[in-house]
Amino acid sequence: MNKVWIIVRKEWAEVFKNRFVLFTVGFLPLLFTALPLITLYATRNAGDFGGLTSSDMPSSFLDLCGGEMSPAECGQFYIISQFMLLFMIMPLAIPVTIASYSIVGEKTTRTLEPVLATPVTTTELLAGKGLAAILPAIGATWLGFGIFAVGARILSASPIVLGRLTDALWLSAIFIVGPLLSIAAVSVAVMVSSRANDPRVAEQLSMLVILPLIGLFFGQIAGLFFINEQLITWMAFILLVVDAGLLALATHLFQRETILTRWK
Amino acid sequence: MLFSFCLYLEKQLIINKDRQVETMIKTDAITKRFDDVLAVDQLSLEVSAGEVFGFLGPNGAGKTTTIRMLTALIAPTTGTAIVAGAELGKNDYQIRKVVGILTESPGLYNRLSAERNLDFFARLYEVENVSAQIERYLRMLDLWDRRQDAVAEFSKGMRQKLAIARALLHEPQILFLDEPTSGLDPEAARLVRDFIDELSSEGRTIFMCTHNLDEADRLCDRIAVFNGHLLALDTPSALRRSVYARTVVFHLGDAHPGFVERLEAFPFVRSVEALQDKLVVGLDEPEVNNPIIVRALVEMGAEIQFVGELRRSLEDVYLRLVNQHDRASDDAR
Numbered sequence: 001m002n003k004v005w006i007i008v009r010k011e012w013a014e015v016f017k018n019r020f021v022l023f024t025v026g027f028l029p030l031l032f033t034a035l036p037l038i039t040l041y042a043t044r045n046a047g048d049f050g051g052l053t054s055s056d057m058p059s060s061f062l063d064l065c066g067g068e069m070s071p072a073e074c075g076q077f078y079i080i081s082q083f084m085l086l087f088m089i090m091p092l093a094i095p096v097t098i099a100s101y102s103i104v105g106e107k108t109t110r111t112l113e114p115v116l117a118t119p120v121t122t123t124e125l126l127a128g129k130g131l132a133a134i135l136p137a138i139g140a141t142w143l144g145f146g147i148f149a150v151g152a153r154i155l156s157a158s159p160i161v162l163g164r165l166t167d168a169l170w171l172s173a174i175f176i177v178g179p180l181l182s183i184a185a186v187s188v189a190v191m192v193s194s195r196a197n198d199p200r201v202a203e204q205l206s207m208l209v210i211l212p213l214i215g216l217f218f219g220q221i222a223g224l225f226f227i228n229e230q231l232i233t234w235m236a237f238i239l240l241v242v243d244a245g246l247l248a249l250a251t252h253l254f255q256r257e258t259i260l261t262r263w264k
Numbered sequence: 265m266l267f268s269f270c271l272y273l274e275k276q277l278i279i280n281k282d283r284q285v286e287t288m289i290k291t292d293a294i295t296k297r298f299d300d301v302l303a304v305d306q307l308s309l310e311v312s313a314g315e316v317f318g319f320l321g322p323n324g325a326g327k328t329t330t331i332r333m334l335t336a337l338i339a340p341t342t343g344t345a346i347v348a349g350a351e352l353g354k355n356d357y358q359i360r361k362v363v364g365i366l367t368e369s370p371g372l373y374n375r376l377s378a379e380r381n382l383d384f385f386a387r388l389y390e391v392e393n394v395s396a397q398i399e400r401y402l403r404m405l406d407l408w409d410r411r412q413d414a415v416a417e418f419s420k421g422m423r424q425k426l427a428i429a430r431a432l433l434h435e436p437q438i439l440f441l442d443e444p445t446s447g448l449d450p451e452a453a454r455l456v457r458d459f460i461d462e463l464s465s466e467g468r469t470i471f472m473c474t475h476n477l478d479e480a481d482r483l484c485d486r487i488a489v490f491n492g493h494l495l496a497l498d499t500p501s502a503l504r505r506s507v508y509a510r511t512v513v514f515h516l517g518d519a520h521p522g523f524v525e526r527l528e529a530f531p532f533v534r535s536v537e538a539l540q541d542k543l544v545v546g547l548d549e550p551e552v553n554n555p556i557i558v559r560a561l562v563e564m565g566a567e568i569q570f571v572g573e574l575r576r577s578l579e580d581v582y583l584r585l586v587n588q589h590d591r592a593s594d595d596a597r
Contacts, residue, residue: 006384010373010376013376014376110369111372112371113337113371114365114367114371114427115385117363117365118388119357119361119389119390120388256337256338257337260332260337260338
């Protein structure tokens with residue numbers, strides 16, 4: 001584990017000197033945290049939703065609101081809930097950026113061979129690079145959510161709405177699904193980076209991993225479904241299986257001989 | 265000159281002593297095949313402790329592949345090897361702990377400082393006193409004052425020196441150098457060669473790939489010429505003798521054609537060539553047979569101005585070996 005942390009620290013020392021990575025890791029969480037807070041602020045008065053009735057919202061969402069919310073509160077909760085997916089995009093986008101620049105950077109500068117010549121296992125190396133990408137993503141997501149939760153309280157959202165924005169559904173999305181998404185993102189980035197010679201190309205290709213979430217977003221907007229506890233549980237379970245498969249593939253690609261002879 | 269000679273003697277004593285004690289690298293028909301390409305074919309060699317071993321060959325010969333196998337970076341397809349007492353394929357972790365490698369490309373992290381680069385590798389190699397070792401080698405290679413500077417600001421020669429420092433941090437038993445002076449200006453190349461000389465005088469085992477034949481001639485105790493498989497392996501002087509007969513040049517006032525005929529009659533003469541005022545004679549045991557030739561030439565009225573042995577360069581030897589191999593390969597096809 002010691003060598004894993006040595007690699008993590010080196011990765012952070014190096015990759016965060018890249019302004020583009022720094023921008024992505026810093027700006028994206030700020031933006032994705034500010035947007036729901038701004039929206040919360042803009043919709044804080046029930047009067048903004050004056051005249052809103054139950055028939056104006058998807059029925060599946062009404063089920064989620066339950067009987068405790070007024071139509072206006074339900075409307076506010078509906079709008080803010082869309083931003084849950086932003087908090088799930090963060091743990092996808094940030095590791096993709098970090099891992100792409102890290103791995104492709106090592107390929108182009110040929111720094112991997114001297115590292116592979118040391119008594120470090122490829123598992124340690126992959127774990128180090130993975131954690132170096134995942135930890136900032138999870139940290140930024142959780143910090144962003146923490147700021148959002150505090151901000152929501154300060155902006156005096158309805159106590160009912162506030163309670164729902166920090167309930168088991170949201171917490172599962174942020175603290176369970178988020179990290180699982182990060183693992184998937186890093187695995188995809190490793191696989192794509194093994195074939196790419198430009199970090200921007202690797203990053204853009206790896207970002208395709210966001211498409212399922214975009215699909216969820218539009219599905220939700222269209223009222224086809226809504227992310228509820230059941231869906232989140234299924235997502236977590238599917239991600240566990242997908243992550244296991246992706247990790248196995250990434251580990252297979254991250255062998256010494258494969259890196260030195262097939263990564264071009 | 266005397267000091268260099270003493271160093272040379274000391275090195276020979278160390279090598280001879282250690283050769284009785286320890287073989288640092290022993291390969292037994294190691295082969296590496298990549299799909300349809302046979303990169304290394306049945307390579308068998310031994311390198312003794314304290315030896316500077318040169319590994320020469322054209323581009324694409326398989327030299328880097330060989331080094332990668334011996335440093336446990338890639339596995340041989342067949343064959344076995346023992347490196348620093350550890351068996352390749354079974355004790356790779358142990359091998360990586362005790363060998364140092366200077367890769368063909370320095371492979372340094374440009375955004376990090378020299379010190380930070382070395383710190384990272386020192387910790388991966390589990391070096392005990394990291395700061396002290398880093399300082400020692402940075403000072404030795406005259407990089408201490410630039411330790412805080414990003415490697416991106418370093419010249420090519422400085423990067424190469426830093427890469428050498430990286431390879432030495434953990435005091436490896438064997439040092440693998442892949443083209444150590446490639447791309448360096450003459451001054452930087454000389455600094456690196458002098459440093460290798462110094463390492464060799466400390467008794468380190470060095471396995472060196474190089475295209476610079478003068479460098480190999482100067483630094484290496486033995487040289488292997490390789491082009492997919494081993495073409496020749498011996499000391500530089502023995503290689504010269506095995507490929508070329510010893511050649512003596514007789515500088516005359518006038519090289520008469522009759523001289524050539526007369527000399528060719530001697531059984532110990534392998535070749536005679538007349539070049540303007542010179543006779544270039546390939547012969548066995550010049551120490552014994554030169555006086556016979558001199559007498560014969562004087563009897564024929566030759567004015568002998570100067571006699572000297574023609575020292576074939578390692579480049580001549582290398583090119584002949586490689587060309588012979590290429591011709592043989594073409595004939596086989």
